[in-house]
Amino acid sequence: MPEAATDTAVALSVESLTAGYGPVPVVKKATLRARTAEITVLVGPNGAGKSTLLKAIAGVLRPTEGHVLLNGQDVAGRAPDRLVKMGLAYVPQVANVFPSLTVMENLEMGGIVRRHSVRDRAESMCELFPDLRAALRRPARTLSGGQRNMLALARALMADPSVLLVDEPTAGLSPRYEQVVWDHIRAIRQTGVAIVLVEQNTRRALAEADWGYVLVNGENRLDGPGREILDNPEIGALYIGKSTTTHGGGAGAPAAHNGDQNTGETAVTTNETRKEVGP
Amino acid sequence: MSTFMHAVGFGLVTSALIALSAVALSLQFSVSNIPNFAHGEFLTLGMYGALVAQYVTNNVFIDVLVGAIVVATAAWLINRTIIEPFNRRGAKVTVLFVITIALSFMIQNGIIIFFGGTTHSLVVPSETVSQVGPFLFTATDMIVMGVSVAIMVALHVTLRYTTFGKSQRAVADSRELASVTGINMPRVVALTWLMAGGIAGVAGAVIAFQGGTFSPLTGYTFLLVTFAAAVAGGLGRPYGAMIGALILGLVTEVGGAYLASSYKQVIAVGILVLVLLIKPGGLFDARGSTAI
């Protein structure tokens, strides 16, 4: 419900943010809002700049322009570790755990900005992610892909964030694990965290989202309630890929006609093949 | 005593020296990612630090400690004023490596300007010889091995059980992930230079005590054997470096005893080349990472 959404607090507000890796900006004047206890989904073609936008918010890249308001405070350009202290957690798309550290040590590092009661929080992470408990003393490199994504989420939650940025938590996972990850993300939303999610499985993600943003060529193309974007035939055909994965939560099926119109080179994000398609 | 046992005894002492040097190099490399060519001069600075301290006191432990403090400070400053600024501008590892080569010659010549190019000697503690199992060790030998083992244990405890040590391993795994996890990455890197410098200073000072005399080039001559031990153990793995040092110390001393002592460096190169040919990731390489 968009009306209800505007009533809740904005935890993260990104305003005309420009960032990139060199002189040429990859993300151009992007805008994004994330509200407490909501899932905000960011979708778009491969190379649209979704990961780059998350990195610029998390302080990995220094924005050349624009603002990042974290709980009302402008934090653009601050060092990543300071942002974690202020309540921003980020799970990168790749290399999201410390492979040579044990699972427990990964969790401890996640809690390094909130030193007290680290053990208690690690314990509650094990309750949230039961897979981790059996592996606590094992190096993270021995985990499966799905377990790694769980550990990465748990590691980020150890900092007790108010805003959680997650880059493709279901990439490469079997449908069963994908389901489990979504269950966890919904559980995390329940605790009052503002979640910003980048996803390849656009259809599924928008069905779950409280609010969705479509990013194309580093620019905002569209935003709105997830289901409205899904049902928008023009945008759906252009930027949302065909997906055979049936959606889990939420009510009603996504509009079926979108997938059938998905032809041509601009079509991109499909879940099954994570290959680079299109320009 | 047989030649063999005699050589093994020497080998153990040599291993203790190499281990200190190699562990310092490996620790610094794993966290900072820079192969430090000036490591030999770190050792030398430790020797001259101990020498200066000996004008004040003959207490070996204080002299070694002064050597450690001198090198820890130097290493911290080098990171702060040279390495870190280049890093922030995105300098490549090769560029930083060349910078450490330049540093190596600068420190070497700085020492020559201050202390002259001739050899100096340290007053060693009373040379009582004691029998330990099949080996004969001097008091200095015992101190060297004791200091080495103590530092290895302290390092192990730091890396495994302290939050700081774990964050060092996290930074070694991935700088970017460490930062976004909330670790103050630049601080961890800076303190690692300090720590590795301190260990290198201890290594230099005990090398000088054990050898008795040293010159501005003594540390440099240890660079090869240090790299050989560190690479054999898998560069960037302090634990591997300990074992690599044990292997190198024993093989060079035993080999040197049967061939000629001048063959020690050749044996070290031989081991280095063999490891690089057969197991480039080091003898204990499971995966290709530089995990501690």
Ligand SMILES: Nc1ncnc2c1ncn2[C@@H]1O[C@H](COP(=O)(O)OP(=O)(O)OP(=O)(O)O)[C@@H](O)[C@H]1O
């Ligand atoms: N480290 C980097 N250095 C230079 N350019 C980069 C780097 N990472 C990404 N880029 C470029 O930035 C653009 C956006 O990449 P980004 O990873 O943000 O896209 P994305 O939307 O996350 O794509 P995907 O869906 O494939 O993950 C691409 O053109 C890419 O080539």
Ligand SMILES: [Mg+2]
């Ligand atoms: Mg991406």
